[in-house]
Amino acid sequence: MSTLDWLVFLGSQGLILAYGLWSMSRQGQAESYLRSRSQTGWMVGLSIMATQASAITFLSAPGLAYREGLGFIQFYLGLPLAMVVLSVVALPIYYRLNVYTAYEYLETRFDGRVRRLAAFLFLTQRGLAAGLTIYAPALILSTALGWDLLWTNLLTGSVVLAYTLSGGSRAVARTQLLQMSVILLGMVLAGWWMFRSLPSDWSGSDALQLSALAGKTQALVLRLDWNDRYSLWTGLVGGGFLMLSYFGTDQSQVQRYLGGQSLSQSRKGLMLNAFFKLPMQLMILGLGVLMYVFYVFETPPLNFKHPERVAAHDRVLFEQEALRRRATAEAWRAATYPQRKDSLGMEFKRSAARLDSIQSLVSERNKSMASGDDGSDTNFIFIRYVLDFLPVGLVGLLISMVFCASMSSTAAELSALSTTTLVDFYARWTGHSPEGPRALAMGRLFTLAWGLYAVGFALIADRMGTLIEAVNVLGSLVYGTILGIFLSAFFSKGLRAPSVLLAALLTEALVLLLYFGAEIPYLWLNAVGALAVPLLGWIVQPWLAGLSSQSPKTPTLGS
């Protein structure tokens, strides 16, 4: 990176860190360390979006669209419906009960065991995920920029820990506003630069039609096929349940919207997310499609991750085909007769397919050459473009954007992990209040402990090979069960604690069996888990009648 890039990068990160630390001076009690009830709807919405959008979203999604097109957008189609359900059902209940964490509600409704099980599942999954949100972008940046992985991990981890420790939930929310601004600015400027780098006689419509020829605008799959990873149905049903679980029961999100000034402001935050998430994600994927058109005119590397691991004859073959594709694209655009245009369009498709097969062949070879390397270069496509083609200054801003995305997610995760440990375990067991100076000290101690755990996991993650993949699917393996517990609490009047507890354990076993035994696409597991808990609860309840003699509790205001 040039000096100007370093200035932009360090300047923006320094500003965010200083702002986070300044937030410390604005709070002095546990209430705002755990839950800052001071945000407007816009702030809540941006905070929710910043928490969900991790660095890997911005690094991977454009690369995914470059290779496979816009189909991934369907993953998010269930999100607006999930926001409405949460806004109508879960949010008012959390407000009425004045809870710090979502799991407190489960004790009011069932008992302490169900609360601890859900909180434990959350801590297990989110603790490892926090390590991954530090490690994954650090790995990509260190590979692309030649930085040392250890120091990149430590830098990200220590900066985020510094302001989360000092300012708690308020600092997380306030810094997320700045981070989200940097992220949006970076994406818009990268898209603008990419578009202006196309040949001057190419219009937006030409670029769109060319990307459509290459199949990159395939955004909607309507057929109902169990094996489709992304379709309207997997997005609506599987994705809908996943979003319901993530936003409704994952404390890293619940803590964000409970930070609203009022129920109304928290609702506005959820609605903002419902309206803006889909267009934002389409914009990020659109960058990948635009990048594909850009690389029609600029021969792309045969492998974006390891350009050096490419045999000379493969490279020559690839470059010749890339030149043929470019010439065909230019002839296709200039053609006026429909028949000629169609025939050139078909030729462009064939040429693009040949390039894809050469690229796949090289990826397969790389996969077999190095253990732990899955051969895919998808995560490196966007960052390679940033480093090779963006102008000085903008490179620094985009690297800063990746750090912002990483830190905004990690900070929310650490804050939620600390709050859950404090409220659902420490305060519950010791009987101490989760507010006051003692709780503030314990909250900071738990934040430090989880921060060290996450950084520690990030440091050893590169030695764990396939375990990293296991951490990635862990979310889908437990989210369905947690959501099932909450759905039982919200919608069933008669289900009792022992039945729900047993049903949750059986469901978890079922989900694991389905994932490892039947190899079902992971999005469906969320729906299966969410529906199985109440269903199994009703089945086992008669058998447990002797154990569950006490009547179900009804939550009361302020309990």
Next chain:
Amino acid sequence: MHPETEKVLGSSAKESGGPNPWPRWYLALALFWLAFVGLLAFLTRIGS
């Protein structure tokens, strides 16, 4: 349905005593969603 959930659904967001604004938000969101899926269908169609 649990009594607490019924209570919440029954009193849905009439916080200020005025007319409940949220059903209009949800309707607008449903229309927005349909328009967005329409856009995706259009993008898919130009590629086929």
